Amino acid sequence: MATGYVSALERVKQADGVLGIVWAGSAARGQADLHSDLDFYVLVSGDRRWRTSFMAGAAPVEAFYxxxxxxxxxxxxxxxxxMFMLxxxxxxxEHPELEALILEARQTLAAGRPAKLLAxxxxxxxxxxxxxxRSVVGQPIHVQVAMQAVKRIVGALYQQRGWWDTKPKHWPGDLALRDAQAAGLLLAVLEAGADTLQAALEALALYVLGSLDWAESSTVPEEV
Known part of the structure; x- marks a missing residue:
């Protein structure tokens, strides 16, 4: 990983307009595993943004410009x-503008995310x-459809509680610190067998949404 880091950083530096670079992600925090990549968040001049991915030795790399x-x-x-990468x-x-952006990101994170009820x-x-x-219970696709629902439901939980989003792989640990009941319900879904998955999913959904009834709703009309 160290060898990959050196060559990756040199390549990132060669991009047009680079002003400042932050090495981010699990590797930068000393928490890398065998599947971790190297993430770089890059401040550039001009008006363009882009993203690159490449290999540096055996290390996968992503850079965000x-x-x-x-x-x-x-x-x-x-x-x-x-914000978390910064x-x-x-x-x-180093670059003065990068330092200012890092300070803005830290202040915004510290201020918290406004809690927002679901529309x-x-x-x-x-x-x-x-x-x-429910329509695919017993079918092989049930697991995938259920996990898609889990992503939306957990996202709704974070939104309503005013918590900053995190990657799905961090949900169990993050929820264990924030809401033990939600963490237990999520774990029940993740560990469920084919015969218990739907019930576990609906228990989590009911906890977050309050009801699974088909209710009247409408989006705001907009011109097309």
Whole structure:
């Protein structure tokens, strides 16, 4: 990983307009495993953003290039992925503007995400996905459809509680710290067999959504 890091960083530095670089992700935090990649969040000049992926030796690499204006837009939108990369990463190429962006990201994360109740159409969509899983119980596709529903349901939980999003692989540990009951219900889904998966999914959904009834809802009309 160390050898891959050196060559990866050199390649990232060669991109047009590079001003500052943050080494981010699990490897930068000293938590890498055999499947971890190397992530770089890069401040560039100009008005373009792009993303690259490549191999550096045996290490997979992803680099995210953004001008300051776009990074500030991500922060204003509450893009947790961008903010955590900035806030928790290691600066490996310094730039004053990058330092300012890191401070903005840390302040926004510290301030917390505003809790937001689900709109009627958002609640309907989540319930609809649970109903969809009922239609494929006993079929091989049931597991995949159920996991899609889980992603939406857990996302709804984070939204309603005002928690910053995290990757699905971190859900069990993160929820264990935030809400033991939700963590237990999620674990029950993840460990369920074919005969118990639907019941476990609906228990989690009911906890988050409050009801699995088909309720009246509507989106806001918009011009097309």
């Amino acid at each position: 953004n001008p300051a204006r776009q990074i500030r837009k991500y922060i204003a939108q509450g893009d947790a992925s961008s 806030a928790e990463g290691r600066v490996v190429l 009627s159409d958002e609640s309907h969509t989540a319930v609809d996905e649970v109903w969809e899983t």
